[in-house]
Amino acid sequence: MQQGADVHQRIARIAAHLNPPTNHFRVDGSSSLWRVDCRAKGGSPGFKVAIFGAAGGIGQPLALLMKMNPLVSVLHLYDVVNTPGVTADISHMDTGAVVRGFLGQQQLEDALTGMDLVIIPAGVPRKPGMTRDDLFNINAGIVKTLCEGIAKCCPKAIVNLISNPVNSTVPIAAEVFKKAGTYDPRRLLGVTMLDVVRANTFVAEVLGLDPREVNVPVVGGHAGVTILPLLSQVKPPCSFTQEETEYLTSRIQNGGTEVVEAKAGAGSATLSMAYAAVKFADASLRGLRGDAGVIECAFVSSQVTELPFFASRVRLGRNGVEEIYPLGPLNEYERVGLEKAKKELAGSIDKGVAFIRK
Numbered sequence: 001m002q003q004g005a006d007v008h009q010r011i012a013r014i015a016a017h018l019n020p021p022t023n024h025f026r027v028d029g030s031s032s033l034w035r036v037d038c039r040a041k042g043g044s045p046g047f048k049v050a051i052f053g054a055a056g057g058i059g060q061p062l063a064l065l066m067k068m069n070p071l072v073s074v075l076h077l078y079d080v081v082n083t084p085g086v087t088a089d090i091s092h093m094d095t096g097a098v099v100r101g102f103l104g105q106q107q108l109e110d111a112l113t114g115m116d117l118v119i120i121p122a123g124v125p126r127k128p129g130m131t132r133d134d135l136f137n138i139n140a141g142i143v144k145t146l147c148e149g150i151a152k153c154c155p156k157a158i159v160n161l162i163s164n165p166v167n168s169t170v171p172i173a174a175e176v177f178k179k180a181g182t183y184d185p186r187r188l189l190g191v192t193m194l195d196v197v198r199a200n201t202f203v204a205e206v207l208g209l210d211p212r213e214v215n216v217p218v219v220g221g222h223a224g225v226t227i228l229p230l231l232s233q234v235k236p237p238c239s240f241t242q243e244e245t246e247y248l249t250s251r252i253q254n255g256g257t258e259v260v261e262a263k264a265g266a267g268s269a270t271l272s273m274a275y276a277a278v279k280f281a282d283a284s285l286r287g288l289r290g291d292a293g294v295i296e297c298a299f300v301s302s303q304v305t306e307l308p309f310f311a312s313r314v315r316l317g318r319n320g321v322e323e324i325y326p327l328g329p330l331n332e333y334e335r336v337g338l339e340k341a342k343k344e345l346a347g348s349i350d351k352g353v354a355f356i357r358k
């Protein structure tokens, strides 16, 4: 009899990994155990993180890497397709985070409730010949719906927004939160980390350094000429010829297109993006934990320029963005680049705002 109860408890504990906590059903008629009461063992103290678009090209490796992050205690995986499979798979990893899967609109609110950090790589990626702006019509609606859910279920969560075009989806999210009365600009961050990751890699190649030793601030936005690497501020300090500057700037601005073309119709950057997203999410969590000196580039509500949103170096803390750093001294090449970036960025921001206000 006792043995039977133990077996039921074990089954329920395993099932708790795979099912959202709303499944209020008895594991078996004779047992007093409810699935909602089950908590998989090993859940470490830490933060609750949700990934929206978790079954996608970015979402899957991102889920894998977040399951390995010791700062995560609970990992919610949400998508409109395939989350049961991805969740079952990821949940077998013997790391501390407890994983739960959520499928479709009817489970959206359960997926969001109680989350500290929501990472959004939901939406369609580019194909060759497309710009990020070509994704606007589909992704704008997806981001709007997800942000309405966040406003309702976890308005205090930090949001890491990956879905493109980031230059427009961040203003969309801000407008949704404003409408709902929950907007806190410190908690909404557009993820431009991949531009920094690429810049560090390409600059390290030119300098013959280990990329882990290189830090390139990339400001502006996340599309074409709005991606502005500040090569005059690279750490460790170094200098580039005009030819190197032009080569590096162009390669960093077109890094996404390089991958889209190489994948030849099979999507855009997913693996390097998942790596960059995790690097950024980890920084967000270290900030939430209260670590000092967590500084990364992100596309945020900003007064660094006359534009309402701009990517620059920010310090992350318990409330999200605690401080936004000015651009610092720019050389002539960067000043010209900044003007081009701002012009394009202004249109993309307006387009996002108009989508909600229309």
Ligand SMILES: NC(=O)c1ccc[n+]([C@@H]2O[C@H](COP(=O)([O-])OP(=O)(O)OC[C@H]3O[C@@H](n4cnc5c(N)ncnc54)[C@H](O)[C@@H]3O)[C@@H](O)[C@H]2O)c1
Binding pocket: 052, 053, 054, 055, 056, 057, 058, 059, 078, 079, 080, 081, 121, 122, 123, 124, 125, 126, 135, 139, 142, 145, 146, 161, 162, 163, 164, 165, 166, 191, 192, 193, 194, 195, 222, 267, 268, 269, 270, 273
């Ligand atoms: N910020 C960046 O640096 C960066 C870099 C690369 C890609 N991206 C963007 O990230 C997004 C995702 O790219 P991907 O390659 O993973 O695409 P993908 O098509 O492989 O995956 C997207 C996932 O989103 C899901 N999805 C669609 N509608 C949804 C909804 N309403 N709610 C939840 N999930 C939904 C899909 O089912 C799919 O699993 C794209 O918009 C892409 O442009 C951003």
